[in-house]
Amino acid sequence: MAVNTLSGRFLVLTTIFVVLAEVALLLPGVGSFREDYLISRLERAQIASLALLTTDQMIDEDLEKELLANAGVFNVVLRRDEVRQLVLSSQIPSPVVSTYDLREPGFWEKIRDALVVLVDSGNHVIRVIGDPVQKGGLVIEVTMETGPMRVEMIEYGLRLLMLSAAIAGPLALLLFAAVRRLVLEPISRVVKQMSIYADAPEDARRFIEPSARIKELRVAEEALSTMQHQLTASLKQKERLAQLGQAVAKISHDLRNILTTAQLFADRMESSEDPGVKRAAPKLVASIGRAVNLCETTLAFGRAEEPPPSLSRFMLAELVNEIIESEQSPADAAQIEFVTDIAPNLVIRADREQLYRVLSNLVRNARQAIAATQAPGTIEVGAGEASDEWWIRVQDTGPGLPERAREHLFRPFQGGTRKGGTGLGLAISAELVRGHGGHLDLARSDSEGTEFRMHLPKDLVTDAA
Numbered sequence: 001m002a003v004n005t006l007s008g009r010f011l012v013l014t015t016i017f018v019v020l021a022e023v024a025l026l027l028p029g030v031g032s033f034r035e036d037y038l039i040s041r042l043e044r045a046q047i048a049s050l051a052l053l054t055t056d057q058m059i060d061e062d063l064e065k066e067l068l069a070n071a072g073v074f075n076v077v078l079r080r081d082e083v084r085q086l087v088l089s090s091q092i093p094s095p096v097v098s099t100y101d102l103r104e105p106g107f108w109e110k111i112r113d114a115l116v117v118l119v120d121s122g123n124h125v126i127r128v129i130g131d132p133v134q135k136g137g138l139v140i141e142v143t144m145e146t147g148p149m150r151v152e153m154i155e156y157g158l159r160l161l162m163l164s165a166a167i168a169g170p171l172a173l174l175l176f177a178a179v180r181r182l183v184l185e186p187i188s189r190v191v192k193q194m195s196i197y198a199d200a201p202e203d204a205r206r207f208i209e210p211s212a213r214i215k216e217l218r219v220a221e222e223a224l225s226t227m228q229h230q231l232t233a234s235l236k237q238k239e240r241l242a243q244l245g246q247a248v249a250k251i252s253h254d255l256r257n258i259l260t261t262a263q264l265f266a267d268r269m270e271s272s273e274d275p276g277v278k279r280a281a282p283k284l285v286a287s288i289g290r291a292v293n294l295c296e297t298t299l300a301f302g303r304a305e306e307p308p309p310s311l312s313r314f315m316l317a318e319l320v321n322e323i324i325e326s327e328q329s330p331a332d333a334a335q336i337e338f339v340t341d342i343a344p345n346l347v348i349r350a351d352r353e354q355l356y357r358v359l360s361n362l363v364r365n366a367r368q369a370i371a372a373t374q375a376p377g378t379i380e381v382g383a384g385e386a387s388d389e390w391w392i393r394v395q396d397t398g399p400g401l402p403e404r405a406r407e408h409l410f411r412p413f414q415g416g417t418r419k420g421g422t423g424l425g426l427a428i429s430a431e432l433v434r435g436h437g438g439h440l441d442l443a444r445s446d447s448e449g450t451e452f453r454m455h456l457p458k459d460l461v462t463d464a465a
Contacts (some may be wrong), residue, residue: 031110123147309351341382369398395451
């Protein structure tokens, strides 16, 4: 069982908690055992010292040694009252190293003193002070060795560990098995179901069927089931749309060829002497031209993937002047004036061809919007730079965008910025700008005109140092 799995980690945590529980039981238990051991020695010593009462505090030396040996101490001092005290004594093998008063025991002090005895393997002499049992005096004091006490403490600790392990071990295994059965296996089932579904998301037979009894897992399974249904439906819809797109592209290609031929014949109709034909021919040519343009833009959009930008440094003012020159003739006919607000030495780094397409589309849209009003107007192109980006502004004095165009501005086939438009131009332009790591926004559009702003971040398109 790997540690990086939920089961493995839960097993490790269970083991750690069992060990902590064992320690939590062992330390107070050993501390209490040490205290009981010392109290028992005080009780034995008190009984031994009472033998002095029958002998007027005169006792045979051999009997005194036997009484002290049975009590497990070297010396006993029992103070009966302020004057009288009973004393049993023998030779102490080494100096007293510590004194312990059991009359005011503290919980943490008992654990600390027990750990000191367990850690120190030496056999030292200590003094122990306590209260006599049955109010048999004021205070009792003994001296004793720590070696025998340490041996019994270790034996008691081992018995306690084995007993607690015999209880905690099976309980921990039962807990692990229960959690694995009730929690980990349902989670693994959800994860496995996700993997099965990912192998063939179009297969409806791979949907998970919520069956967990635990509320949270049930909610997770229901959410996964809903997501699978929605994702499969979306995949099927996208597949149908992709097939439809391929069909539209083929139709557009064939239709363009047919319209191109029709356009050639329509051009010849302009030379006809018939007045009715002369009046209808320009409208027919314009209509066919728009249809051809729709076919071409649809085919361009159908090719979908634009190549990544090929970055180079160039003067932005020169690029804008080229665009203005290409739009100058129709702009002069519509009495449209161009204004530029770009520093001659402003150099940016971008794909020159892609940026030409974006700005040309924005300028052309602005020109066509103003021309549709049959009133003079102005198109202004400005640019500048900040610490982290370049910005380019294209604004006009046209009538502003219709409400529907603003709602679906950068979505293809959702309505263009002018009547009869497809919206492909802005959709492609926004895609080209995103390819540079920037974004194209509509800054404003009202009765006084429209303004688009393009932002190109420097940190994504600057040269490496």
